[in-house]
Amino acid sequence: MRRCVFLLLTCVGLLHAFGQSVPAPALIITPVAGNVYAYTTFRQYNGMRASSNSAYVVTPAGVVLLDTPWDPAQFQPLLDSIEARHGQKAVLCIATHAHDDRSAGLGFLASKGVATYSSAYTDSISRQRGEQRAQYHFTRDTVFRLGGQVFQTYYGGKGHAEDNIVVWLPVQRVLYGGCVVKSARSTSLGNTADASLHDWARTLRNIRSRFPRAAFLVPGHGEGFSPDALEHTLSLLEAIKK
């Protein structure tokens, strides 16, 4: 009997070793700083499994989402995970531009009682394209306050998309960059179908001078939360000029 158990454990161990019994996680939640968390979902992009980062902030008055999951299969699991982990419900979502890795879940979230916001600029693009739209829109840079937490939206100009905004969390000194900032390990600018390559660097310099004290930066794709991601994105843009 003991030998059987040993063999069984060995088999299980081997399966783990070859990666056959452990599917890649579909939703990853990573602490960034204090009550700020990044969450990552995945989809196929150019034949490869690609990741997309969003974030959420836990406040005593509920959880604020910065962007929605990219993978629709993770809309509900994200809400469930947040509630199980923090004992709080999502109450508000700010989408940072009109692409499906930022805004695919807006309709779903609204149906679950989450108040959804985007800029009016983003909404006009989403409306034209027949994509998911937020319920409420702001026409200029806006400060949201909820449960002692401050969320400052900022539009620095065109970049990865013409409507891309960032969100500054001054309490934790976290800059939520979204797709206008590539991760510090990125080797390319990613999806540039709607990019304004001519304006992007100026936009990043605007963001840098507006929020020079960022201690953490959440990029739209890729790993790491180093504020160096901003300089790195500038160097990627510099490289394509050559």
Ligand SMILES: [Zn+2]
């Ligand atoms: Zn995008």
